[in-house]
Amino acid sequence: MNEQPETVFHSASALGAQVDTLFLALLGITGTAALAVAATVVAFTIRYRAGSKVNRNDPPVRAPWVEVSWTVLPLLIFMGVFAWSSAVFSQFYRAPSNAVRIHVLAKQWMWKLEHANGKREIDELHVPLGVPIELTMTSEDAIHSFYIPAFRVKQDVLPARYTSLWFTATRVGRFNLFCAEFCGTDHSRMHGAVVVMPPAQFAQWLASGPIEPDLVTRGARIYRDYGCSGCHEPKSTVHAPGLIDLYGSVVHLSDGATAVADDNYLRDSILLPKKQVPAGFEPTMPSFQGQLDEDDLAALLAYLRSMPGATR
């Protein structure tokens, strides 16, 4: 099955529709400006061609009011576009709280995806129609960029760090997924598809086929197997930060700074524990760099995110 051909004004996501409206407005503004300049240049060139019999008395070399207006008018228009664009842009950073999370791992030259229930895909991402989806992404090697043109979303995918991207698909179908950041020899072959399905059909698809234990269950197992629980459980005798209700909270650090306990904070705390030490604790935690792979980390993070529910 082929991906739907891309179009300029018919996006397939909720935010995409807003982006298209802004794009259309910019096209109108810039198109008008370009045509106005071109028409004026052509008109002057014809009217004032060498030898034509027209009035050339006192050609102006300055005209303060004209100059001020053609400086201020574009400025006002630009500031309007800037405000509008910033308002739309800030929504790219505000995923709805009910968004369904999917983990993305990029590597030369493929996309690996894992749903919360442990179902995995390669180079193909199935999502339900009308449900906000939030991708938590990282790369195993170079920088890649997760790009779905039909949704008007793109986000670089970095090694050793999580970036995220969210969208709500508004049309059923199969859409292009491209890598947009040059990542080496087969960069142009690092493409895939996003398949948008009606929710019921998606639920059926999600439940089908061989499924591993879900992420939270796997995370809980890693939490025990690697000895995290030995120190971080509330009943532990070791003085270590508690993990209940930690996710998303503000952490006070020993150097006086504060940090939000998001995916990147937790990732660094596991792999580079000395980077950010919470206030009141000794930096005794060992690094798990090299022991946990990206899949393990994704599972562990899913477990940490679920912590309040899991322990209550």
Place this chain on the structure above:
Amino acid sequence: MSTDESKVLDRPSYLRDGYTLRSWLLTRDHKRIALLYMFSITGFFFLGGAAATIIRIELMTPGADLVDARTYNELFTAHGVIMVWFFLIPSIPATLGNFLIPLMIGAQEVAFPRLNLASWYVYTLGGIFVLITLIAGGVDTGWTFYTPFSTLFSNSNVVLAVVGVFIVGFSSIFTGLNFIVTVHRLRAPGMTWFRLPLFVWANYATSLIVVLATPVLAMTLVLIAFERITHVGIFDPSLGGDPIFFQHLFWFYSHPAVYIMVLPAMGVASEIIPCFARRPVFGYRAMTYAIMAIAVIGFLVWGHHMFVSGQSMYASIVFSLLSFLVAIPSAVKVFNWTATLYKGSIALSSPMLYALGFVGLFTIGGLTGLFLAATAVDVHLTDTYFVVAHFHYIMVGGTVMAYLGGLHFWWPKIVGRMYPETWARIAAVSIFVGFNLTFFPQYILGSLGMPRRYHTYAPQYQLLNDFSSLGAGVMAIGYVLPLAYLLYAMLRGQPAPPNPWNAAGLEWQTSSPPPQQNFDRTTPAVGEPYDYGRSTPAQGQGARTPEGAQS
């Protein structure tokens, strides 16, 4: 041989000041150094153009058929590295700037003639490194050298290429330093700052950017080579480095570099348009303020290359605001060029065709920049062909068009001979048409989501790519033509009078080609800039046969 011809050949000029190779390779004459630069950058232009030609042929079909993926990546990297650092950045300043700035301000030389010659040698050394890189098998990182790909994953000749670019950076620093001191110290009596031709203003502003920004590039490149060789973590996250940090450093230089390329082009247009409209440039003061505003604000917009890189949302919004602001002085310049035509007496001679072509293409390139300054739209368009189209409109449509316009305008002064006007007009039109046919479809491709740096692509994108490749063919003809007829004119063209266009500006007060010491009389007569307006038509229109020499 006509009498005119023998008169030209007998007159002393910088070209007749020694015929030996040594007299060229050890010259300290800014005019000869300009020619050395001109021949060098022309060589690199056609080398970079050859890479682009193979790219365009490969992209005629969606699949891989002409070259393999690795070679394709090396081709677009070579194209970018060569065109940016070995053609565009030196193009107007090192050739036309070197030749004209002392003449325009009534000086006999640049401030540091030996440094000027050293600049060309440093350029040549950098060029040799790049040629060795190509012969050794190329480099496949893209001209942007993004980490950690360039430091950890690319197994091509990254260090060699980086060393070449590092070296060539110093040639532009030398030239920039020279221009700054020359403009400050060597202006003729009466040549006040607000009498300077806008070409001098533009090159002065460019030089400031070069001197302030290029060292940052040099440091960044050193860090790449250092990390690649020693594996000390600077950009590599697995060693505690930060790959985004590289992007900040790189664009801190590379965005101002766009203005290094386009400001001198604006300067050229500001000389040609008043001459062929036969009236003073409109809003001279506003033009100088706009030039300086672009140079200053241009330093503060680099983050607009990084809206999807993972930098903070607030950083992106601030960079977006500043990017909209930097568009204002560019818009002012376009309006001023347009207003300069009002009540003029316009002759569409070949330099004017190039200059008006520059205005048109620069306008489209600038306006599409607004789409990319708008964060929400940029998320969709960045790293697609929309960006490729946008910067080619600025750098090729803008800079190359203006460079060629300048070469035509000052060719009689540089070589002392006229070129065939008809061929020049044919070339100007075919470049303009070919350019739009090549790059306009790329705006649509990008809006349709085709990512850049793609060796193969979805079949949906083929038709527009074919238009683009066809246009590249037309454009290539347009570029080969001037190579042929300008060289022909250099050897066989009709002798040029000192001022064939009846132009204002001190460079036209001396003979064509100028004597070694620039002016026969000690001080040229300095007046107000762009002293047109006596409604005398530009000469050269009917004053000579268009097809060049008859002898």
